Amino acid sequence: MDALIFSLNTTVPVFLLMVFGYILKQTGFINDEFIRVSNKVNFKITLPCLLFLDIYDADITHNFDLRFVAFCAIVTTIAFFAIWGIARVSLRDKSMVGAFVQASYRSSAAVLGAALIENIYGDSGMAPLMIIGAVPLFNIYAVLVLCRSSTEREERSVRGTLKNVFTNPIILAILAGLIYTALPFGLPTIARTSLSYLSRTATPLAVLAIGGSFEGRKALAKIKPTMAAAAIKLAILPAIFLPVAVWMGFTGSKLVAILIMLGSPTTPSCYIMAKNMHNDDVLTSSIIMVTTVLSAFSLTVILYILRSMGLV
Numbered sequence: 261m262d263a264l265i266f267s268l269n270t271t272v273p274v275f276l277l278m279v280f281g282y283i284l285k286q287t288g289f290i291n292d293e294f295i296r297v298s299n300k301v302n303f304k305i306t307l308p309c310l311l312f313l314d315i316y317d318a319d320i321t322h323n324f325d326l327r328f329v330a331f332c333a334i335v336t337t338i339a340f341f342a343i344w345g346i347a348r349v350s351l352r353d354k355s356m357v358g359a360f361v362q363a364s365y366r367s368s369a370a371v372l373g374a375a376l377i378e379n380i381y382g383d384s385g386m387a388p389l390m391i392i393g394a395v396p397l398f399n400i401y402a403v404l405v406l407c408r409s410s411t412e413r414e415e416r417s418v419r420g421t422l423k424n425v426f427t428n429p430i431i432l433a434i435l436a437g438l439i440y441t442a443l444p445f446g447l448p449t450i451a452r453t454s455l456s457y458l459s460r461t462a463t464p465l466a467v468l469a470i471g472g473s474f475e476g477r478k479a480l481a482k483i484k485p486t487m488a489a490a491a492i493k494l495a496i497l498p499a500i501f502l503p504v505a506v507w508m509g510f511t512g513s514k515l516v517a518i519l520i521m522l523g524s525p526t527t528p529s530c531y532i533m534a535k536n537m538h539n540d541d542v543l544t545s546s547i548i549m550v551t552t553v554l555s556a557f558s559l560t561v562i563l564y565i566l567r568s569m570g571l572v
Contacts, residue, residue, distance in 0.1 A: 274467055
């Protein structure tokens with residue numbers, strides 16, 4: 261019951277904020293221009309700030325476990341390329357491929373990871389190492405698949421893909437975070453506080469934009485790929501890789517961190533990137549909504565099973 265309450269307290273506010281964004285749009289408080297500008301600000305400023313701080317704050321000097329970090333990176337890579345291959349073969353509408361793939365494997369790892377582990381164990385445990393192993397790859401692979409699936413011909417070209425990878429503000433923020441963690445000095449307090457203020461607006465602004473841009477009829481027309489992506493995100497990936505993690509000896513906070521990496525809801529930043537990189541934002545927002553609602557129950561069930569087996 262505690263796990264269910266925690267999951268509901270984490271996911272329901274996000275869903276309600278989406279609903280609020282939808283109501284604001286329908287009642288005229290916000291319009292398409294607000295949503296367009298919000299997405300642009302998120303993509304170029306607030307989301308890069310959030311990712312930079314996620315990497316910078318991930319304390320990897322204590323209890324570093326190369327085997328665990330490598331597991332997170334390898335599983336993320338296998339999941340990404342497997343889903344991409346399946347999507348290219350199974351989706352008739354190839355314009356959906358980029359949105360479907362990134363929404364099927366990208367989790368709210370940085371947002372939920374530390375919070376869930378702290379709720380169970382009293383500290384952030386292995387969440388920072390999971391973030392280091394998975395989050396950079398989440399975003400690098402997303403840029404790659406979104407470029408290759410873009411409706412813009414220039415972005416789909418090899419030259420356009422390479423340009424987007426090396427100039428994308430998300431990738432640059434991650435690289436900056438990785439470089440800065442290796443420096444012998446920290447961020448000045450003023451800079452750290454300013455970046456923190458900006459990063460805190462990323463998720464709520466993105467979620468409002470998702471709700472405001474949600475189009476029910478268009479989303480219903482894509483209900484099959486939406487439910488397929490939700491099944492992959494919340495059930496299939498955990499079912500495949502959690503037993504592997506247990507077999508490799510990962511338990512406790514490490515196993516919970518892996519669960520978050522695999523089975524938490526699709527991150528709202530997927531919508532920001534899909535919208536700004538000319539991919540299917542309708543499908544993306546639909547998957548985010550469905551996984552956000554269902555994850556409260558799927559995570560609870562999986563945690564119950566792991567607890568009953570004495571693994572967490």
